[in-house]
Amino acid sequence: MKWPKRSIRTSTESGNIRTGTESGNIRTRELEIGMAGSGKGPAILLSVFCALIILIVGIGVGSVFVPPREILFIMANRILGFRLPAGVEEITVSLVWNLRFPRVMMAFIVGAGLGVSGTVMQSVLRNPLASSYTLGVSSGAALGAGIVMVTGFSVPFLGRLTLPAVGLVAGVLTVFIAVSFASRMDRAMSSNTIILAGMVFSLFINAILTLVAAMSRDQMQRIIFWQMGSFSLKDWKHVATLAPITIMGILWLIRYVRELDMIVFGEEQAQSMGVDLKKVKWMLLGLSAALTGSAVAFSGVIGFIDLIAPHVTRKVFGASHRFVVPLSALFGGAFMVLADLVSRTILTPIELPVGAVTALIGAPFFAWVYFGRSRKGVS
């Protein structure tokens, strides 16, 4: 019987000593790897730059065009306290600061939350079609909001935040009911059972919502419109409520990027590598449901972003969640700002539901990124 001549120990020793040419080899190899890791640097910077451009365009374009220079002046004035140069009219300041900027921020935050929650759901359930929407978050939130609209009740102290708050709670609750139901059916909580249970619940709740809407015809229009999603009439109060929830949720999820990486390879593998699977799974599902639930509650049901953001970021930046989670937030946010911009400018003065626009420009874009790039990769 033949045994390999080189043993593990000798190779380590040579690594430690680093003599002559060998150390050179090791160093070049390290350099290569370092570059492979940070080779994403320029691409990341470019993405951030693109997102900033989209933000400024989103603020500038509308019924009245505001040039980027003036936007920057107004920002500097409002955020850093610089003096406004002459020539910037008060009405422009008000338009940018009180209307456009909060609206764009809202769109960005909602998009970021949806993008990240889509990424996490897809990875945890190891299914490219999974999202908080398939698990019933949107239908739960929509039902909660629908009931608030029809009955017109308001929770004390919350006032006009009743609608989003009820939406959030109802959305998260739906996911938890669906997941607990799934874990009853299948103690191992396998992904397919969870998705199946989620879809059943989602359809069931949609049916109830249709019933509720049909019973009060005067509110039907409002419910349907709310379901389509919109960012009109969003002000800083909305931003101040949603931003902390979303930022905290995303930061919390970023702590779990390595667990997500491991779960993608398979639940048993993740567990044998030391992941406390059941706990981590509940945590990740709950957090991403909360992200979607709060986003849906503020803006209505806007589909598609949770589906394409993870796919596109994975395609561009590789599978590692260290990149995919934060960058799907960036992509989702920027994409949502763009969709909102299109929705309010393309048919002025009519404003399209933003949910329709995300799919309208999202689907071709998705096809281009997915098939266009993969064909190039093969040849």
Added chain:
Amino acid sequence: MTVSASATTACPVTSALVDAETNADAEVRTGVEIRTDAEIRTGVEIRTGAEIRTDANALLELEDASCGYGGEDVVRKVSFRTHGHENICLLGPNGCGKTTLLRAISGLLPLTGGRVLIDGTDIRHMRQKDISRNIAMMSQLATVHFSYTVEETVMLGRYVRMKAGLFESPGKEDRRKVRECLEAVEMADLAGRPIDSLSGGQLQRVFLARTLAQEPRLILLDEPTNHLDLRHQIELVDHLIRWSETEGRCIIGVLHDIGLASRLADRLLLMRNGMLAADGRTRDILDGNCLNEVYGLDVRAYMRNMLKQWEPQGGNFHESR
């Protein structure tokens, strides 16, 4: 460790020679536990010489471990313990509970009875992270369709070794260990490559490196050579043997190929109907006819028949390389 002991683990054939020289030692360690049909059914324990040589705290010890799915036990009252540093293979027909037993040992499947002890501690009282610091699992090759780099994949194995913190990131020691493991499986040159561009043999070597990066004291193998060609099967097993040799660690594997199993293992456990049918040194198990009994097949005749195919040509199997 004595010379004879380390040689024993190297390969069964040489160990037999060494044992012939150090007769006294051999006396103690021979003694296959063969249980007759009746004994298996009643679950009577026959402990022979091999069991007497026990350390106070075996790395792994099973006491009447039972487990299964949906209320039905697939593994029934299995007891054994590891002795020092040794490689064990589980053999037995499909559905006899080998994989289920591995899952129970690694804490993936809760026991319905008995205990699994690591260093004398019941794994039910251990967190998954503590279990995984001792035991790593390597499964059969599955297709991957996401583009992690080789290095990123191996780094995942460091999870249990990294300090717990808010935003923990791999340190110098982790990077060094990953590099070392990649070198051990001869994949260091491909560290930056995406894993979905690798061949099956390379990919399984990456997963081996990830398992090694976990720095476990025991590796469980769940048919890791499936879907690999013959050369890659042997390569993978040799990498594993080399690891257990140099690090002085244990392997418990399920390998369907008896040739590979005997190459890897110093000790074979035969299973049938969820119970241990035989437990003994590889050579003794292969010599006896318990293999035939367990599989219901004349295994040796099958092997001889295969070897016979070469003989008429006059070629010598051992000198062909």
